[in-house]
Amino acid sequence: MKVLMVGKTGQLARFIQITQPDIELVCLGREQLDLSKPEHISDKLGSYSFDLLLNAAAYTAVDKAESESGLAHAVNADSPGEMAKVCAARGVPMIHYSTDYVFSGNASSPYVELDATGPNSVYGSSKLEGEQVVRKAHSKHFIFRTAWVYGEFGQNFFVTMRRLAAERDSLSIVSDQIGGPTYARAIANCSWQVIEKIRNDAEQPWGTYHLSCGGEVSWFEFAKALLSSSGYSDVKLVPLSTAEYPTPAKRPAYSVLDNSALNKNLGIRMPDWAQALETCIGYADAGASIDTK
Numbered sequence: 001m002k003v004l005m006v007g008k009t010g011q012l013a014r015f016i017q018i019t020q021p022d023i024e025l026v027c028l029g030r031e032q033l034d035l036s037k038p039e040h041i042s043d044k045l046g047s048y049s050f051d052l053l054l055n056a057a058a059y060t061a062v063d064k065a066e067s068e069s070g071l072a073h074a075v076n077a078d079s080p081g082e083m084a085k086v087c088a089a090r091g092v093p094m095i096h097y098s099t100d101y102v103f104s105g106n107a108s109s110p111y112v113e114l115d116a117t118g119p120n121s122v123y124g125s126s127k128l129e130g131e132q133v134v135r136k137a138h139s140k141h142f143i144f145r146t147a148w149v150y151g152e153f154g155q156n157f158f159v160t161m162r163r164l165a166a167e168r169d170s171l172s173i174v175s176d177q178i179g180g181p182t183y184a185r186a187i188a189n190c191s192w193q194v195i196e197k198i199r200n201d202a203e204q205p206w207g208t209y210h211l212s213c214g215g216e217v218s219w220f221e222f223a224k225a226l227l228s229s230s231g232y233s234d235v236k237l238v239p240l241s242t243a244e245y246p247t248p249a250k251r252p253a254y255s256v257l258d259n260s261a262l263n264k265n266l267g268i269r270m271p272d273w274a275q276a277l278e279t280c281i282g283y284a285d286a287g288a289s290i291d292t293k
């Protein structure tokens with residue numbers, strides 16, 4: 001089986017590469033496939049042979065998207081739609097990722113896949129449109145909605161918090177947004193498990209699934225656990241409200257994803273956020289090397 005991954009340099013793309021099992025993987029970076037030009041996707045993909053397409057690329061600058069709506073929609077919706085058409089024409093499956101930001105965040109219990117969407121931001125609506133066009137173009141798809149993605153490298157909350165903790169005596173962290181922080185390595189491992197399943201059986205319970213670490217926590221409590229397990233218990237953490245930390249894009253206040261369908265239909269269990277966090281700290285402290293192909 002040959003997997004073609006769109007995306008090479010992003011945090012999830014890098015974890016997909018370092019967790020690669022004995023399955024062929026070819027990665028396309030921006031220089032090979034520019035997702036801001038959906039009109040070129042079909043021609044460009046035409047020159048590659050593959051048995052499964054995995055799209056790990058996206059426009060993820062949530063605040064900047066508010067002023068770059070056209071670009072966000074081209075990368076997050078129009079181009080994935082074109083990829084799905086190519087996959088449908090070839091009869092090969094597609095794996096695509098989406099986000100908790102497709103929801104409004106007004107709920108008070110974890111979102112299931114069929115709950116009503118209602119994004120608050122350009123990024124969220126571009127990702128929602130991406131889901132819709134992929135679903136419409138190709139039935140053999142998995143769309144995995146994930147959330148609050150972090151890892152021991154790349155640009156993310158985990159890396160930023162540990163860097164700032166080494167530099168400062170106190171940090172202010174938003175305490176009224178609740179979610180499910182998800183370790184990119186766990187998403188990558190789950191993705192490979194799904195690919196193995198597809199390799200072994202072409203019939204799969206295709207569709208949209210929530211793929212996040214279990215449990216729920218605020219950014220503040222997550223930072224507290226992260227810094228205390230990283231040896232920075234002496235850094236003072238100050239809770240901040242969303243109102244005190246205004247951003248161009250509105251974030252969902254509560255965006256916990258119920259991932260039980262992933263377990264029920266695909267037999268895959270994601271770790272709880274606290275367990276995944278400890279694993280990530282272990283890799284970070286061991287100075288895990290990055291082997292990006």
Ligand SMILES: NC(=O)c1ccc[n+]([C@@H]2O[C@H](COP(=O)([O-])OP(=O)(O)OC[C@H]3O[C@@H](n4cnc5c(N)ncnc54)[C@H](OP(=O)(O)O)[C@@H]3O)[C@@H](O)[C@H]2O)c1
Pocket residue numbers: 007008009010011012013029030033034035036037056057058059060075097098099100127145146147148149150154
């Ligand atoms: N990060 C999160 O907290 C989060 C939360 C929920 C869902 N997700 C979803 O998870 C998936 C993976 O996200 P991530 O965190 O790995 O994102 P990321 O680290 O920001 O990486 C984005 C990737 O997309 C590529 N890309 C952006 N614009 C492109 C373009 N015009 N043409 C080609 N490539 C382009 C980037 O390439 P360059 O390096 O060349 O820019 C990069 O490889 C995405 O679908 C995202 O929406 C992420």
